Each structure stands twice: as structure tokens, then as C-alpha cells.
Amino acid sequence: MTKLQDILYRVHLKQVKGSTDITVSGIQIDSRKLESGNVFVAIKGVLSDGHMFIEKAIASGATAIVCETMPSSLQEGITYLQVADSQEAVAYMAHQFYDEPSLKIKLVGVTGTNGKTTIATVLFKLFTRLGYKCGLVSTVQNQIGDEVIPSTHTTPDAVSLNALLKQMADAGCSHVFMECSSHAIHQYRITGLQFTGALFSNITHDHLDYHKTFEEYIRVKKSFFDHLPASAFAISNADDKRGEVMLQNTQASKYMYSLKTVAAFKGKILENALTGLVMTVNDKEVHFRLIGEFNAYNLLAVYGAAVCLGEDSEKVLTALSMLSGAEGRFDYVISSGLIIGITDYAHTPDALENVLMTIKKLRKGHEQIITVVGCGGDRDKTKRPVMAQAACDLSDRVILTSDNPRTEEPEAILKDMEAGLSSSARRKYISIVDRKEAIRTAVSYAGPEDIILVAGKGHEKYQDIKGVKYPFDDKQVLQEMFAALNK
Structure with a gap:
């Protein structure tokens, strides 16, 4: 059994009321999931404040409360711990409660705007092929060896994450590869974890609805590397203008990868x-199944991490040549x-420009590029007109459509996208709110060897509309439309 006092290591306590020499059965940040003997950590979230649920938590069996503001009345027999930051505190507590799982595995984190999922997934596939049992924490799915666990966030909350890492360590995983989103870094979800290595892909404007400024977004990403131990390795993209900045203050061993300049991991x-990439990696010529310049960068990052983890470079390249990317x-x-x-x-x-530029380079002649794209609701509005203009600049035809509108009206999102279009772009696009109809229309426009890009949702199997996730799979709809052409 775990004592409360034993899981408070590194927690910044401001005030304690009651005994810490009590047994705790678990940690919860959601009062609805509480069981008898749990510690309830009250977190001030974006949508609600956990401090409002302290009394409910005690009624549900919580024996200890962690909070930033002490309640006005304290109940007898309950331990209250006041901390400076509840999110930071729960991360340290969860790591201790689950027996420091990150110390029992080689944990590698991947951060950046684009490429996180591909890098983490390809690392997982690579090390599995090299004979290791691995864990994966990603936007698409979490995985323990062959067991797939559906994913709800890019990076889970601190309690769920430490529980998952313990599960991975207990199952015999030697390596775990994890996406580290800017939200997760900022909200202390990965605080307290011991990373063996960290990778940076690139950084472009994203999540400004949350971080407010691009400078703050960069600062948060950089803080991941600032907190690495000297025993870790840090790998960054030399061709991104902020690649070197990311590693400025890290204690970790520093490495760079590049397609354009001298680097420890150099590609050409x-x-x-469409059959894949042929490139040299540190002067060795290799054929990869992945496509596009952006994947060349992802492959260099993966190769660099594998070498830093002590793997033989020849074996790594041979195994990498056989792998596909992320769904x-x-x-x-x-x-x-x-x-x-x-x-x-x-x-x-x-990301949209990268994909469309890749498609343009793959064209043999004058095949049409037809792009279907939307923007998510309740997210950064500043990128909407930019996305629409980028689609029109690099496509022959564009269909603007609904993505995950969430609580917004899809028509309003489309108006935001249309607002940024130049006069020449306006001649290329139409708007169709219904995503399935938009894909059907794109297929009807296409002739032999034309290329249709359906962007924005990728692996997702749903559309989020007014709080309901309706089944929707872009690839499946595209296949259905192709099949209908033959009837």
C-alpha cells in the first residue's frame, strides 16, 4: 500500500492540514471517477475549476485533497495539501505513485508542429522490427507491443500517462516512444518523467488559440529540452530556423539532422x-517506402534517435527501408x-503546403491537383484564411468543407477561410459544407492520373459536431467514391 507522504517527493507544498501518514489507493483529477481512499487533485482547467468539486470528492470517498486555494471550511479527518500549481504537483505525485515507470524504460519524446506522429510511429515500428518490445503514445493510438489502446489526446493527462507507462514497463517494454504536444508540456503532463532522448521536428504557427503568441508557443516547446538531464540526448532539425534555439540551454548531448547543411545525421x-524516397543517409544510399521531403526529415530524425540509442547504423537503415509511416x-x-x-x-x-508541394513534385505532367480541406472549430482562427489561400495557391481546384466544427457553425468557419482568398484564388474554389459531398464532388472533377488530396483529418474516424462524434473516415469515403465510379 502507498502512503501519501511517499508520493510527495518534489511537490512544492505551501501548507499541509492533517496527516500525510495515511494510505492512498489512487490519484484522481476527475471527481466523477473517485473511489474510496483516493487523493483528489483540484485543477483549474480551461473549461472548469476542480476546486468547485472538492466537497463532492470528499463525499465520494477522497481522503486527501490537493489544491491551490484552501477551502474556507475544512472537514475533520481529511488531509489538505496546498500547492503552488496543482498540475505540476499531480505529475510528480503520479510518477511516484506508479513507481517511477520512466526509470524502467528508455523513454524518447518527440515534439514539434508537424511530424510528431510519423517520427514516434516509425521509431516504434523500427525498434519492434529490431527485436524489442516497445510502447507507443501517439495521436493515432497508444500501443503496448501488439496491443492497441485507442488514443483520446496526443499526450494523456499526467495520471493516465504514468499509469500507461507503468503498464508498458510491467509488460516488458524496453523502449517507449511518445509524442509530446505543446499543451502537454505547458500543462505539466510530462513533468517528472525521465527522458532518455528528445527530438524536435519543426515549428510553425499552430495552437495560437491556446498559447496566444508564437513566441510563447516556441518557449513552451523549448522548455521540454531545457529540462532534459545531462544523461539524455537531444536531436534537432538544423534546417528549421529555430532548430538550434531549441537546444541552446539543454544539458543533454546535442545532435542535428539536415538535408541542406553539415550535420551529425545528413541526408540527400x-x-x-509515389514509389517512395531514394536518399543518402550519411553517405549510404537507401530506398524508403515513405514519400516526400517532409518524410525525408522524419526519417533522418528516426535514424538519429536509433543511433543515439546505441543501434547499429547499417541494421537501422535496412530495417527502416522496409517500414511504412503512420495511418x-x-x-x-x-x-x-x-x-x-x-x-x-x-x-x-x-503542413498543408508541405503535402501539396510534395504532390506537385510527384506530378509527371499536367495532372490536376484537387484539394478538399476545412478547418476545425473552437481552434486557432488566424490560420483559417491562410489555409484556404495555401490550398488555392498550390492546387488546380479547391473544395472548402467542414472539418470538425465542434461547437461552431461550419458555415461561419468557411466564411473565415474564404475571407483570406485573393481574387485569383476565388476563381479556383467552391464551398460545400457536407464533407462527404465535398469528397464526392472532388472525385467527379477528377480524370485519370489526377490527384485528390483530402486534408485535415487523416487517421480520425469521426466528425465532431456539437459535442457528438459521428462516424466518418476520409479514406473510407474516398474508397467508396472510387468504387462507385465503376458501377
Whole structure:
């Protein structure tokens, strides 16, 4: 049994009322999930304040309360711990409660705007192929060896994450590869974890609805590297203008990867086609199944991490050449009429530009590029007109449509997107709110060897509308439309 006093290591306590020499059965940040003997940590969230549920938590069996503001009346027999920051406190407590799981595995974190999922997923596949039992924490799914666990966030909350890492360690995983989102870093979800290594992909405008400024977004990403121990390795993208900045203050061993300059992990693209990439990696020529320049960067990051983890470079490149990427990342199907359909998670202007530039480079002649794209509701509104303009600049035809409107009206989101279009762009686009109808229209526009990009949702199997997640799979809809062409 775990004593409360034993899980308070590194927690910044301001005030304690009651005994810490009590047994605790678990930690909860959601008062609805409380069981007898749990510690309830009251967190001031974006949508609600956990301090409002302290009395309910005690009624549900909580024996200890962690809070930033002490309640006006304290109940007899309950331990109250006042802390400076509840999110930071629960991260340290969860790591101790679950027996410091990150110390029992080699934990590698991946951060950046684009590429996190592909890098983490390919690392998981690579080390599995190299004979290790691995864990994966990603936007698409969490995985313990062959067991797939659905994912709800890019990075789970601190309690769920430490419980998952313990599960992975107990199952015999030697390596765990994890996406570290800016939200997770800022909200202390990964605080207290011991990372063996960390990777930076790139940074472009995203999540400004949350971070408010681009400078703050950069600062949060950088803080991940600032807190790495000297025993860790840190790998960054030399070709991103903030790649070196990310590693400025880290104690970890520093490495860079690049396609354009001298770096520890240097690549050069020799051939980029729908059959994959041919490139040199540190002067060794390799054929990869992944497609596009952005994946060349992802592959260099993966290669660098594998070498830093002590793997033989020849074996790593051989195994990497056999691997595919993550679901919903440049995922393509070809109709019997030779129309190429690509689904991709690109939901930032930079990601969309990268995918469309890759498609343009893959064109043999004058095939049409037809793009179906929308923007999510309740998210950064500033990128909406930029996304629409980028789609029109790099496509022959564009259909603006609904993505995950969430609580917003999809028509209002489309108006925001349309507002940024130049006069030449306005001649290229139409708006169709219904996403399925938009994909159907794109297919009807296409002829042999034309390329349809359906962007924004990638691996997602739903559309989030007014709090309800309706089943929707871009790739499946595209395949259905292709099949209908043959009837």
C-alpha cells in the first residue's frame, strides 16, 4: 500500500492540514471517477475549476485533497495539501505513485508542429522490427507491443500517462516512444518523467488559440529540452530556423539532422516518387517506402534517435527501408480509373503546403491537383484564411468543407477561410459544407492520373459536431467514391 507522504517527493507544498501518514489507493483529477481512499487533485482547467468539486470528492470517498486555494471550511479527518500549481504537483505525485515507470524504460519524446506522429510511429515500428518490445503514445493510438489502446489526446493527462507507462514497463517494454504536444508540456503532463532522448521536428504557427503568441508557443516547446538531464540526448532539425534555439540551454548531448547543411545525421534526396524516397543517409544510399521531403526529415530524425540509442547504423537503415509511416499521413489509394486519392492529417498552413508541394513534385505532367480541406472549430482562427489561400495557391481546384466544427457553425468557419482568398484564388474554389459531398464532388472533377488530396483529418474516424462524434473516415469515403465510379 502507498502512503501519501511517499508520493510527495518534489511537490512544492505551501501548507499541509492533517496527516500525510495515511494510505492512498489512487490519484484522481476527475471527481466523477473517485473511489474510496483516493487523493483528489483540484485543477483549474480551461473549461472548469476542480476546486468547485472538492466537497463532492470528499463525499465520494477522497481522503486527501490537493489544491491551490484552501477551502474556507475544512472537514475533520481529511488531509489538505496546498500547492503552488496543482498540475505540476499531480505529475510528480503520479510518477511516484506508479513507481517511477520512466526509470524502467528508455523513454524518447518527440515534439514539434508537424511530424510528431510519423517520427514516434516509425521509431516504434523500427525498434519492434529490431527485436524489442516497445510502447507507443501517439495521436493515432497508444500501443503496448501488439496491443492497441485507442488514443483520446496526443499526450494523456499526467495520471493516465504514468499509469500507461507503468503498464508498458510491467509488460516488458524496453523502449517507449511518445509524442509530446505543446499543451502537454505547458500543462505539466510530462513533468517528472525521465527522458532518455528528445527530438524536435519543426515549428510553425499552430495552437495560437491556446498559447496566444508564437513566441510563447516556441518557449513552451523549448522548455521540454531545457529540462532534459545531462544523461539524455537531444536531436534537432538544423534546417528549421529555430532548430538550434531549441537546444541552446539543454544539458543533454546535442545532435542535428539536415538535408541542406553539415550535420551529425545528413541526408540527400536522390529520387522522390509515389514509389517512395531514394536518399543518402550519411553517405549510404537507401530506398524508403515513405514519400516526400517532409518524410525525408522524419526519417533522418528516426535514424538519429536509433543511433543515439546505441543501434547499429547499417541494421537501422535496412530495417527502416522496409517500414511504412503512420495511418492518415500521406496515405494513398488509386482507383481503377487511375485517379490517385491521398488522405493526410495536415491541419496547419505549413503542413498543408508541405503535402501539396510534395504532390506537385510527384506530378509527371499536367495532372490536376484537387484539394478538399476545412478547418476545425473552437481552434486557432488566424490560420483559417491562410489555409484556404495555401490550398488555392498550390492546387488546380479547391473544395472548402467542414472539418470538425465542434461547437461552431461550419458555415461561419468557411466564411473565415474564404475571407483570406485573393481574387485569383476565388476563381479556383467552391464551398460545400457536407464533407462527404465535398469528397464526392472532388472525385467527379477528377480524370485519370489526377490527384485528390483530402486534408485535415487523416487517421480520425469521426466528425465532431456539437459535442457528438459521428462516424466518418476520409479514406473510407474516398474508397467508396472510387468504387462507385465503376458501377
